[in-house]
C-alpha cells in the first residue's frame with residue numbers, strides 16, 4: 001500500500017498559482033489528487049491550463065480572499081468543480097506588508113489580518129462543515145517562522161501567523177476525534193516573490209543565511225513532500241502540529 005497516494009482525493013489550495021503554493025499544487029497533482037486552485041489573480045487560469053496540459057486534473061477558481069462575503073461563494077464554486085466532495089484544504093494564500101510598528105497603517109493591518117487569518121478561519125470552517133459530514137478530511141494551514149518569532153517591521157504578519165498556529169491547535173481539539181486532521185506547515189526563509197526585498201538586501205540576506213544550518217534559502221520544491229504527507233493517510237495520527245520546513249533555522 002502506498003500511504004502517500006492521493007489518487008481519487010479532491011483538494012482545494014488557495015494561492016496555488018505561484019510561489020510555495022504553486023509547488024504544493026504540483027505536489028498534490030503528482031501524488032494523484034484532483035486540485036482546484038483559488039487565487040485572486042487572473043494568472044490562475046493560465047497556471048491551471050499549464051498543469052492540465054501536463055496531464056493533471058486541475059481547475060482554476062478566481063476569488064478574492066479579502067472579500068468576506070465572497071468567500072463562501074468562491075469556496076462552493078471550487079467544491080462544485082471538484083464534483084462536490086472535499087478531502088483536502090490547503091490554506092496557503094498570504095500577503096506581507098512591511099513598516100515600522102509606529103508607522104504601520106491600520107489599512108495595512110486590516111489587509112494582512114483579513115487574508116492571512118480571517119480568511120483562513122472562514123475557509124477552515126466551510127471545509128470543516130463538509131469534512132465533518134463526510135467523517136474525514138485533511139486541513140493544512142501555512143504558518144511561518146513568525147508563528148514563533150515577532151520579527152521586525154512585520155507586526156500584522158507576525159500576529160496573523162501566530163494566530164494561524166493557535167487556530168490550528170484550537171480546531172484540532174474540536175475536530176480531530178471526528179475525522180479531520182488539521183496541521184500547519186511553517187516554512188523558513190523561502191526565496192519567493194514575497195521575500196524579494198530581503199533577498200536583495202545584502203546585509204539581511206547574509207544574516208539570514210548565516211542562521212540557516214542548511215546554508216541556503218528554501219524553495220517551492222522544499223514544501224512538496226510535507227504537503228503530500230499531511231494530505232495523505234501517512235499522517236492520520238498527526239494533528240495540531242506546526243511543522244517547520246526551515247533548513248534547521250529554528251534549531252540554531
Ligand SMILES: NC(=O)c1ccc[n+]([C@@H]2O[C@H](COP(=O)([O-])OP(=O)(O)OC[C@H]3O[C@@H](n4cnc5c(N)ncnc54)[C@H](O)[C@@H]3O)[C@@H](O)[C@H]2O)c1
Pocket residue numbers: 014015016017018019020021038039040041063064065066091092093094095115142143144145186187188189190191192193194195
Ligand atoms: N516566502 C516565505 O519565505 C514564506 C515563509 C513562511 C511562510 N510563507 C507563507 O507561505 C504562503 C505562500 O507564500 P509565498 O512566498 O509563496 O507568497 P507569494 O506572494 O509568492 O504567493 C502568495 C499567493 O497568495 C495569493 N493571494 C494573495 N492575496 C490573495 C487574496 N486576497 N485572495 C486570493 N489569493 C490571494 C496570491 O495569488 C499568490 O498565489 C503565505 O501564506 C506566506 O505567508 C512564506
